[in-house]
Amino acid sequence: MRVDVVSIFPDYLAPLRLSLVGKAIETGLIDLAVHDLRDWTHDRHRTVDDTPYGGGAGMVMRPEPWGEALDDLVPAGTDARLLIMTPSGRPFDQRLAAELAAEPRVIIACGRYEGIDARVAEHAATRMRVDEVSIGDYVLNGGEAAALVIIEAFARLIPGVIGNPESLAEESHSADHDQLLEYPVYTKPAAWRGLEVPEVLLSGHHGRITAWRHERAVELTRRRRPELLPDAERTDELEVRPAV
Numbered sequence: 001m002r003v004d005v006v007s008i009f010p011d012y013l014a015p016l017r018l019s020l021v022g023k024a025i026e027t028g029l030i031d032l033a034v035h036d037l038r039d040w041t042h043d044r045h046r047t048v049d050d051t052p053y054g055g056g057a058g059m060v061m062r063p064e065p066w067g068e069a070l071d072d073l074v075p076a077g078t079d080a081r082l083l084i085m086t087p088s089g090r091p092f093d094q095r096l097a098a099e100l101a102a103e104p105r106v107i108i109a110c111g112r113y114e115g116i117d118a119r120v121a122e123h124a125a126t127r128m129r130v131d132e133v134s135i136g137d138y139v140l141n142g143g144e145a146a147a148l149v150i151i152e153a154f155a156r157l158i159p160g161v162i163g164n165p166e167s168l169a170e171e172s173h174s175a176d177h178d179q180l181l182e183y184p185v186y187t188k189p190a191a192w193r194g195l196e197v198p199e200v201l202l203s204g205h206h207g208r209i210t211a212w213r214h215e216r217a218v219e220l221t222r223r224r225r226p227e228l229l230p231d232a233e234r235t236d237e238l239e240v241r242p243a244v
């Protein structure tokens, strides 16, 4: 998979060279290229922003550099998917991560200021698939942090990136896990600061362990994310529970 990221702060994407994503890049599972948007400017000051039409605070990113960048990175006829990070985008979730993991090419546009001129997305959509995406209901200063999150989320789903693919199956939000949150996990020592590992996990009884883990996942999901519960697990009674 080829991933291109365009930003005025390309160094912000340096952490992608670390850990699992970095290894996937080294082994060629992912071909990552990070570009400086200013390379597509032509004035002495390498200007990427201007004042907003209609007034208002802040500056807007000019369309010309973005248009030229996308022309160069996505030649006519290329099958590519453009992600534009924006607080007003569709919520990024595990389903979209899985879709992206299967794409041959993904280009990620990281805006700054008050955002990118809306015509960039409009024009790009005439020749590639475009998704305006948000990683959550809070406001960042730009798209780079969101790009790091999204790339990590889909890269780990690419076959060969994670050593043990079985570990993906039981994770929170994974389709195989009925969208339940992940059960609590424990490791040695069995007793730590007066706190014991749940006895069932030491029993070696795999049936009981599986059942216990599902119960904990349902309990946690009901408490923290009831909207994720499958209908079969929903209960309407008011339950007084610890806030943890």
Ligand SMILES: N#Cc1c(-c2ccc3ccn(Cc4cccnc4)c3c2)n[nH]c1N
Residues within 6 Å of the ligand: 085, 086, 087, 089, 110, 111, 112, 113, 114, 115, 116, 133, 134, 135, 136, 137, 138, 139, 140, 141, 142, 143, 144, 146
């Ligand atoms: N994905 C995502 C995001 C962003 C985000 C993404 C790109 C840009 C480009 C500029 N800003 C600052 C900005 C501030 C206020 C209004 N509009 C824009 C961005 C914020 N914020 N929160 C998210 N979940």
